[in-house]
Amino acid sequence: MPIHEKTEATSLFCSHPKSMIRPLVPSLITCGLVTFLLSNRYMGFLLFFGALPLVPWLIHSSWSAIRKPAIRPLTLIRMGIWILGVMVVLGTHAYMNAAARKEGQRIVAKVEAYIAQHGSCPESLATVGIGRDEVKEVIGINGYICEAGKPMFSYGSTFMPFEMENYDFTQHRWTHVYD
Numbered sequence: 001m002p003i004h005e006k007t008e009a010t011s012l013f014c015s016h017p018k019s020m021i022r023p024l025v026p027s028l029i030t031c032g033l034v035t036f037l038l039s040n041r042y043m044g045f046l047l048f049f050g051a052l053p054l055v056p057w058l059i060h061s062s063w064s065a066i067r068k069p070a071i072r073p074l075t076l077i078r079m080g081i082w083i084l085g086v087m088v089v090l091g092t093h094a095y096m097n098a099a100a101r102k103e104g105q106r107i108v109a110k111v112e113a114y115i116a117q118h119g120s121c122p123e124s125l126a127t128v129g130i131g132r133d134e135v136k137e138v139i140g141i142n143g144y145i146c147e148a149g150k151p152m153f154s155y156g157s158t159f160m161p162f163e164m165e166n167y168d169f170t171q172h173r174w175t176h177v178y179d
Contacts, residue, residue, distance in 0.1 A: 027078045035085040039092040041140050044159035047089055054082060096158040101165070101174070103138040104155055108167050111144075111151055115169075121151035 038046050058079055065075040110128040115121055122128050125135065125144050135142055141156035150169065154177075157163035162179035 023074055024077060024081070027081050031081050031085040035088050038089045041096060041158055042156065042161040044089060044093040045161065047086065051086075054086070058082070093159050100139045100155060100158055103135065104142075104153070104165065104167065104174070107135065107144070107153060108169075111153065112169070115151070120149055121146035121169075 034050060038044060038050065061075050061079050065072045065079075068075075107125065107128075107130055110130060111122060111125075114128050123146055125132065139155040140158070142154065144151070144153045146152075152166070152169075154164045154166040157165060157176070160179070164177040166175050166177055167173075168175055
């Protein structure tokens, strides 16, 4: 092939920027929407359902990129978009989980300090100076009760909608309660 001739792939990435982005628009929009939806609290479990078609597609796309050099750049960029989307979802849920646990530890520390000072558990989180709205903003669904002199605190897992993180005040550790 003479040097001055362009293949489809080189013309795609050497011509006008709009022609480079246009074939990526469906992947960008779809991946952006899926990433936005799955990055919300309690929605991460849907990533497992998204992986069912995504993994075979990634394998097929890898094979196509190897076998067809003309579509390699576009295919690799599409694969990168989806891999980045999955990483954003996982990173968002890891951050939310860490923030919720940190807030949970702060609440537990205040409740344990109250117990050490007064000999009984506080009737509500407001007793130890924790507002319900500030806790809900970071943790989401949560609950605190003092029943028969025993405190119980739990909050919803950030990844799964029906799982909880419970704090055991007698053993001083968190336990994950599955649905």
